Amino acid sequence: MADAIRSSAAATVTPTRGGITAPRGFRTGAVHCGIKKSPSALDLAVLAADAAGSAAGLFTTNLAQAAPVTVSKEHLDRTTGRARAVVVNSGCANACTGDTGMQHARQMAAETAAALGCAPEEILVASTGVIGVALPIDRVIAGIRSATGSMSADAGADAARAIMTTDPFPKDYAVTVTTSRGTFTIGGMAKGSGMIEPNMATMIGFLTTDAQVAPDLLRKALQLSARDTFNAITVDGECSTNDSLFALASGASGVVIDEALFPALLDGMLAVSRELAVAIVRGGEGATKLIAVTVENAASIDDARQVARTIANSPLVKTAVHGADPNWGRIVAAAGRSGVKFDINRLTVHVGGTLLFENGLPHDEAAPVAAEHLKGKTVQIDVRLGAGRERATIWTCDLSAEYVKINGEYRT
């Protein structure tokens, strides 16, 4: 077994094999129903618990919300946080599709419910892909019948492929969490983001656990773990119509999460979410490097996040990293325009651990060492504000000509 990657007073977290179906009590079915053109491309998956359990969801804050987002929120409201399954398709976002789109999302839930023998509101729905195009609903219905007819606890990897759009690789991960009251497992899968329409788009993530968790605790763990993982990544600062993150708990391990074991659940969900979130950035459009921007010594966590996010979304910083240019001036200027107040003379900038800016002045003699670090695949930028004790990290990728090509020349 691999080494422990995280441990709290309550638990030891260890990577384990498999992905979304690593926890007991979950099965998936994944098929090609015909939304994607290639006949070998999986484009529909059903992820189901053996019985309805606790469920939670986080959704895009964009005012333009896709039909499946609206339906999933309604269902979680109606059941006060219980679900049996999620049905998800790729290749079509079912967004900006009006009343027809709402009908289609409801049909997807109803068909999945009929196949699994549960109420439609126990089904959550997700879609990802082209905006403004109606789902080929007959094919989707046929696909749901086929997928629910071939559910397996070993098909998690297929599900991770079925949710891909422009992602360069599938993303799944799982950990076991060992506590004094027993062991449970957390699995996850996600698809990446970076563009919207008419290309493929939107981050969608799924977490499963066989711990037994009340809906309110599951929701709290999802929010807290997403804050520093899925909500701490950016490819291009865009936020789509379909962004969704789901958590389902089967309870099959028999380990009951109460307040005492909550840190163990959170540690496990953080570990899985961080792995998936970083994989999304690594697979960002045109990305050649992963960039971690850590801001320390901030007056508040919000300040730290805001400075880190401004640096991470700066086109000048992202292009400089792409060109392996240790351009501290762009980092200082991005921090300075972030809206957060600090004393520029107390600011320090390190790139790959090398000090490049301090006391309002550069250390250009260190630039060659920093440039070597920037040639690698993983880049660390550290900024200290000298204003307090809080910190935050935002992950992003570099900005390449390939990004422009993917997003500007797709149709031509």
Add this chain to the structure above:
Amino acid sequence: MADAIRSSAAATVTPTRGGITAPRGFRTGAVHCGIKKSPSALDLAVLAADAAGSAAGLFTTNLAQAAPVTVSKEHLDRTTGRARAVVVNSGCANACTGDTGMQHARQMAAETAAALGCAPEEILVASTGVIGVALPIDRVIAGIRSATGSMSADAGADAARAIMTTDPFPKDYAVTVTTSRGTFTIGGMAKGSGMIEPNMATMIGFLTTDAQVAPDLLRKALQLSARDTFNAITVDGECSTNDSLFALASGASGVVIDEALFPALLDGMLAVSRELAVAIVRGGEGATKLIAVTVENAASIDDARQVARTIANSPLVKTAVHGADPNWGRIVAAAGRSGVKFDINRLTVHVGGTLLFENGLPHDEAAPVAAEHLKGKTVQIDVRLGAGRERATIWTCDLSAEYVKINGEYRT
């Protein structure tokens, strides 16, 4: 004479020849002092009024402010809005240069003051170029002596070239304003923006007028005209350490601006500022198209600006325009994530006057017509929020692979 381009009850505004020295009472001297490598490249200019007059300045909001910005603000405070001249160099921003940088900026003011025979605080200072590098102050001093020894009312075009960094072309413009109480002239020049360090950077603009204006009215006119022009443009959302905009009034026309003639002054300053601001965007790094994003029917002007700015800074919108892709979905998604509240079902999107999105649904049949518009050099995006009666326009440029190349591969 050209047709009037703007008229209010108080005035008629007409384009005229020349730039920064078109108004009476101003002279410039421009030289190559040796900051830029090419011996034919002008890199230092002095813009002087024949006598000290009203002056106003607007400066970068970045916490990291260059030494010349600090010195110019101090001088305007001390004189309560009077100045004789501005001394400006290109090729070196004198930013992040510590105490030495402050000394150099003060020396530039003192040397110019000595040559013109005025107090140092009557001199404003501007620098643009590489951050974190000290000025070659001996060359700059020699340049100031040479420039002030060859001042002319006909050398405005040279000054416009002397402030260029990576700008593809010089930018100057002038108008005459005819009122019932006489005619005055407004001139201007600017350099573009789009990158910071270690390349060339920062927007710097200068306006002159021979109207007689009190400092408070000049400052008010500068703020109001910049709001919808220099502050309504974006190349990449970055804000530099050196951004500065100056206005000087010589009073040489004898036309006195009071409250009644203030609209005439404002109309003229708006006309010059709009021309220069749009030219900056057209000359943006890697830009191939000018994009005007107009948001109408907003609940407030701030709402309209925020939505327009979010769309104008969206990498997905900018790459789509670059690729002539009428991608309404990216415009809708950018508006939806702007933070402004509106009903997505009342939103409309036009590209080049062609309706692409209405009632929550696309008009894809119109996409080919919109695509033709996007192939041109000037693109108009109109978004109506259906939430009120306010409007705003933000100008930007497309995002090309050339932008990435300029900013990512400069040193390699």
